Amino acid sequence: MKPVEMVAPATGALELEIMGMSKRFGDVVALDDVSLHIPAGGFHALLGENGAGKSTLVKCLVGFYTADQGTVLVDNREVQIANPKDASQLGIGMVYQHFTLVPSMTVAENLVVARGALPAFINWHEERARLSDFMATLPFKIPLDKPAGSLAAGEKQKVEIIKQLYLQRRLLILDEPTSVLTPDEADEALGLVGDLARQKLLTVLIITHKFREVTAYADAVTVLRRGRFAGSGALPELTIEHMAEMMVGSPVAQDVAPRTQHTPVADVPPRLLIDQLCAQGDHGLPVLRGVNLSVRPGEILGIAGVSGNGQKALVEVLTGQRGKTGGTVLVNGLPYSGRRKEQTLNKVYSLPEEPLRNACVASLSVAHNMSLRNYDKPPLARWGWISQRAMRKQANGYVETFRVKTPGIDARIQTLSGGNVQRAVLARELSHPVELLIVANPVFGLDFNAVAETHARLLAARNAGAAVLLVSEDLDELLELADRIAVMSDGRIVFETPAEKADVRELGHYMAGGHEETEVMQ
């Protein structure tokens, strides 16, 4: 490994000051007179509930939005950042909440193209050499030749961060970068970034919902509430309770009971039975190589695994987004392929990851998106005619019960904050009786209140007799919620254990591909 200095630019970390920034979207005041100061080499965390205005603040900062008011100072000089290109020239880079890689290009191509100002002919030999040198300085490995689109969320996010480092940024803005990373992956990524900050090579502004990361890496925090400055402080003096209190604006009730004791699962035939399921990835390579699993009513089966081992494809097959190439999927004993009729008959619902991409039509209204499950059933529709009134009534009900922050049900869903898109989908999928629920990384981007609420809803669905398949890259989440945990590796289920007997070290062993060693030894 080469020393980190070689990666970093000569210019080093920059000092950032934001003064009195405001931004409205129509009637919505997303930001109201927010100020923020980060010294060079600072590791600053920006906290707040879903929809508090965190993403808006940083998007204004990098010129993605134009602020209505406000001043930005870099190294004590006022700068005008009119668009992301200006920001990039100042050495400011951002990792967005959503992914920005070009799916059809390989990781290497994505990195090289991101450098911009490319010559007419790219000397790939030279570029590869430069990339390999750079990768050698990193504490983790990334497949350079895979198309970015085929990477799982965790891998994609790592590439996004690496891309920014490769571009030699002076200020790195991370908008919920670790939502899809395992704690270990998050530590790798943030550890690297933190090292650079400590050596005053990089200033970091991070948006996160995970207090663990704040206490481990940040040296100061700023909290937003409903678009306004709600407090700030230095670490380690500031406690988690204090931060949470600033976020919600009132003392936070201690977690009542994180997990009520599970009732044992009744010994009934499985509701979901998957046998020897095979499927191919986007590029014709097998990603599922004979998956066997079953989920009974009233049970949560957790699927653990390092991202990129076929969990994504498994969820896609079950939600009808990917065809299978072999094996059977039975729901209530009947073949299931994700058609609408089958979904209705078996009451199958799903919460896929990246909801804006997988479960919403971004350019259509909140009301439309909330009706996706039952637009063709009474009371929303009769004889093929849709009742706008019923549709709006349902959407308003969802917005209220699930506290979705939206300018209105007619707003395009892509204008909602990341967490609120997730809530809108949750509302749609969990407002009807559920028999089978397919869930992937359900708390991606949710604030701590919403995480607790979502987990409670999943448990409630389970207790009401739903069979839940929960794919998550967060082991803690699985240990908290699941009745049984199965580990997926290289397109197969390689290990399975009841949750109460689960041992984190053992799970980790299998997640890291440990079964292969065992096979070899036998």
Add this chain to the structure above:
Amino acid sequence: MELTRRFLPLVEAVGIPVMALLVAMLLFAGFVAAVGQSPLEVFVLLYKGAFGSSFSWQNTLLRAAPLILTGLAVAIPAQAGMVIIGGEGALALGALTSAVAASALQGASPHWVQAGMLLSGALCGGVWIGLSGWLRQYRGVNETIGSLLLSYIAIALLNFFVEGPLKDPASLNKPSTAPIGDANMIGNLPGMDVHYGLLFGAIFALVTWVILKFTTVGFALKTVGGNPRAAQMAGLRVNYWIVGAAFAGGSAAGLAGAIEVAAVQGAANASVVAGYGYAGILVAFIARQNPFAVIPVAVLIGGINAAGGMLQRRLDMPDATVLVLQGIIFVVIIASETLNGRLRLIKFKPLSPVSAAISAKT
């Protein structure tokens, strides 16, 4: 302020195309001036030729009838996220099959013959464009290119059959299929010199608009067009919807071909390939793929077409002058698409305290 915000989408939907039309007119005026004519005179003649008298209105509406349908051939597939430009071919094929149907049904009552012609024309056009939807979903062929290539084939087929196996020996200087017979021709709307095709087109557009706006079919189609992955998650069979939307669009163009034969030409011949399919692309884009808006826009473009003759007679400008205007409109409309969602009331940006202090110092 509140009102402008509420109606911003509508203002945008109408305002942007209207602005684009005005800009295109301005550019066209520049062109006219450059070739040594008075723009004012040209615009006056354009207006007169399109809407100036009852005669020019009839001329305009006659052209609007097929344009409504070929506009729909673009607008319907667009709901499902497709850009289809092969309407001309579907129209040609619709014309050909309707002529074949007419000769097969000779002897039946005129209503049956007409129904048979229109249905077979629509069906064939639908299959043709449906094929480009199929190619896209199952073979990965871009539907825009696919529909264009299929369109060339369709036009070639029409020419082949009209000049070859299906040629009526009596049609000497203009090869045609056998005439469908005067009794079988579709007549005019009561009190007008415009055939029933205009009404059929308008009904097709209105029904499409109602379906898209008020029914589950429209909901599903919008979902499929907006995000196929989300549609799959909702259990919709995306492939079927895509092919279906392509079929529906193609059937509109095929119907246009059948109407041209049954109401205007009286036989299938090369005259039906008169650019209606391509002008339909323009109609759909100006109408922003809204089936309802397709009707007035088709009348507008029909009017511009109709005025071509007037320009030729009065100013001795070539017929193609109006095509230049159409081309300019098309480019400007496409360019203005990017303005979508950026139409904002220009706002005064207050000076920040710091920049105020700095500018005071200097």
